[in-house]
Amino acid sequence: MTEDTQSGRRAAPASPATLDDVARRAGVSPATASRALGDHPHVAVATRARVREAAEALDYVASPEATRLAGGPTGRVAVLVPHPARWFFGELIEGLEAALRAADLDLVLFRVGGPEERAAFFDRLPARRKVDAVVVLAFAVAEDEHDRLASLGVDIVVAGGRAASYPSVGVDDHGAGRQAMDHLIHLGHRRIGMIAVENTGRLAPDPDGRTSAWRAALGDAGIAPADELLVTVPWGGEGGADGMARLLGLRTPPTAVFAHDDETALGAVRTLRRAGLRVPEDLSVIGVDDHPLAALADLTTVAQPVREQGRRAGELVAAGLRGELRERVPPAELLPTRLVLRRTTSPPGAPR
Structure with a gap:
């Protein structure tokens, strides 16, 4: 007193x-x-x-x-990844590891794929994880998980998407979708289908940005989006193949299809070729990512710099450990995407 x-x-x-x-x-x-x-x-x-x-x-x-x-530094950065075997996440990890290595930091990978695996990780997090920072790879962090991460008292960075709570590096998914759709519309397509993928925890605030781009582009072109032309499938080639089969089963199939990603698009192309249809003469297909297989299959796509997203996230981690990230969360860093023209798109009804 x-x-x-x-x-x-x-x-x-x-x-x-x-x-x-x-x-x-x-x-x-x-x-x-x-x-x-x-x-x-x-x-x-x-x-x-x-x-x-x-x-x-x-x-x-x-x-x-x-x-x-405030205990001594560990020199380790925890990286939370839901699907380490997928190309997208592998590219993120490659870029991230290079940046962390340059900062003399080690990457420690933790798989948080299925619900049980993810719940177990976050339940044990405060007691078991002594690291200098955490990087979340392209999945949305739930409120209770946010609290568990906060209990570590370390910086959190997101790679491969946008998150309001943390510094993040990603791309504008809606913008990438518009690049794909505007290309098809410019070619003269008016009945354009979309193969979307199921939302399995992709990052907010725009987890369905590519689907919203499909609707917006059609609307801006004066075309009413037909619900029957939007199909949602599990991620991957098999999902894309099934989605394309559903679109071909319509009374009036589309003349072009925008697939959520390249692997889904390649599955769609397989279905078309098995049905004896020519790509792009009978039906155009475009994806997003610029997966290495896209170049081999001559797939038109919208490229995103995946490895660069990982690298920039690693640089943000190093900057945070140097005290260069202020208390206010910086705005999301969005890297540019670009249209890559190959041989799976053409005007509708183009001759062989």
């Missing part, structure tokens, strides 16, 4: 400063403040000095928990 000299009463002491107070005053995240107070080698000297000045100004005394979070 302190004495109130005017009233003679003793006033209650002010609440002790917290690590959040120090971080706010220094203009950094709590994780960075914790590392700065613990002399983490990846925190810039100027940032460390600013955090210490803020702590002294606030008479901050580290709590046992804050001391634990």
Whole structure:
């Protein structure tokens, strides 16, 4: 208690400063403040000095928990990946690992694919995972999972999509979809089908951006989107093959198809060829990604720089460990996509 000299009463002491107070005053995240107070080698000297000045100004005394979070660096970054065997995630990991290696950091991979596997990982997270940062690869983090990640007191970065809560690197899925659709419309197609894939936890805020692009492009061209021309299938080549079969079964099939991704598109092409139809003379097909198989199959696509997304996410991790990411989450970094013209698209009814 302190004495109130005017009233003679003793006033209650002010609440002790917290690590959040120090971080706010220094203009950094709590994780960075914790590392700065613990002399983490990846925190810039100027940032460390600013955090210490803020702590002294606030008479901050580290709590046992804050001391634990400020423990020595591990040199490890946890990477959470739902489908490590898929090309997209493999490319993200390649780029991420290169950037982390350049920063003298090790990548530790954790698979969080099925619901049980994912739940078990997050249940054991605080007790078992001692890392300097976490990278989430292209899946949406639920609210309870967000809280578990926050309990680590480290920076979180997202690669391969956008997330409002964390620094992230991805592409504009709606924009990529518009590039594909605008190409087909420019060629003269008016009855355009879409093979979408089931939403299995893709990243917000635009998990269905490519599907919304299909609708928007048709609407802008004065074409009413027909619900029968939109089919949703499981991800992958088999799903694409089944989706194409459903579209061919319509009374009036489309003259062109926009597939959510290249692997789905390649499945669609297989169905067309087995049905004796010519691509693109009888039906055009376009995908998204620029998967290596797309070039071999001469598939028209919209390319996205997948490996570069991983690399930039790794650079964000290194910047965070140096104290260069402020408390405010920076806007999502969106890398450009581009149309790649090959031999699976042409004007409707084009001669052989």
